[in-house]
Amino acid sequence: MSFLIGEGMTGGYGGADILNGCTIAVDKGEIAVIVGPNGAGKSTAMKAIFGMLNLRQGRVMFDGEDITALSPQERVLKGMGFVPQTHNVFTSMTVEENLEMGAFIRRDDYRQTMEQVYELFPVLKQKRRQPAGQLSGGQRQQVAVGRALMTQPKVLMLDEPTAGVSPIVMDELFDRIIEISRTGIAILMVEQNARQALNIADKGYVLVQGANRYTDTGEALMANPEVRRTFLGG
Template sequence: MSFLLGKDMTGGYGAADILHNCTIGVERGEIAVVVGPNGAGKSTAMKAVFGMLDLRAGKVTMEGEDITSLSPQARVQKGMGFVPQNNNVFRSMSVEENLEMGAFIRTDDARDTMAQVFDLFPILKEKRNQPAGELSGGQRQQVAVGRALMTQPKVLMLDEPTAGVSPIVMDELFDRIIEIARSGIAILMVEQNAKQALNIADKGYVLAQGANLYTNTGEALLNDPDVRKAFLGG
């Protein structure tokens, strides 16, 4: 039983199903990566796990508990953090204010967690009083991830965390994601840079047309000639 598991998920928007018997999941301290071509249903699968999409079939469990009927807000209370690809910061608020917004569900003192976020992303400490909208794309992604970490999640879900950033920034973000996983947090992410993402993944899922084509370790998928030819550029 995976720590977080969306199992045999079928559903979509309105009458049209986008997911077809799709399964993705992750264990504590692991990095699980969902890859596949555009339109494969990757982000839809993440939204289904987070409760933003009603399922016609299948279920979502966390720590063995069926959470299929819970709202996204209730899932955050359970320990899920979700960073969407777009519109993931409050652009007019400062970096520090964005991080404080992430602690809204907490009743304890969150200053230690903010210090940990600043240790993880030193540039955010340097720019803590700057509006998030004035930051570079990579820095805004760091704010978005940092805000999710302020909730003290058990699992962090990232939808295309390196979209639109330079290769250098991508490598830095992946290094930080590895650090987060080593702290014991489960990481489930959709990523367009499939080869680089599978290189750091404990587990990988290759989706096409809303269904699982391949499921294996990241290393095994990188070394699978069919996966390499079809999805990784040979």
């Protein structure tokens, strides 16, 4: 069984199901990417795995344990980090204060982790005394990812990490995501830039109407003519 798996997930908001039996999994040190058209349930699948959505059917297993009934807070304590697409930094607080907020569950000395975040994102060290609200979109994303890393997660979940950033910043963020995965952290992300995301993915999931349409390695999905034509713009 995979390190993290949302298995046969069915659920939604109110009476309507957005997810229809979909399964998403990722292993340690892997990058798994969820792609698909707008309204396919990509972000909803992430929220379900993180416990922000009650499932009517299915379960979430993490490191061999059934965590379906746990709250998001309890999942963070187990080792899950989640970076939402928007409103993911405290704009009035400095970069360093944002990172300190990420360490709120820690009872040990977190300064070494903060140094690791600064090594990963050098610009944050330069701007550590600056309010996060004054940063560019790409730099804010780095703060959000850095804050999640401060909890020392075993799984890092990213919802549209490159939304609204320039192609150069997107490439840089993807490079950092690869670096993070090489430390053994499992990465699960939803991404609009499907072609670029599948390029770095060990595993890819194409969702349509809340169900798995294609599941394969990133490389195989990139090479699949049907996937290319329908989801990657030819």
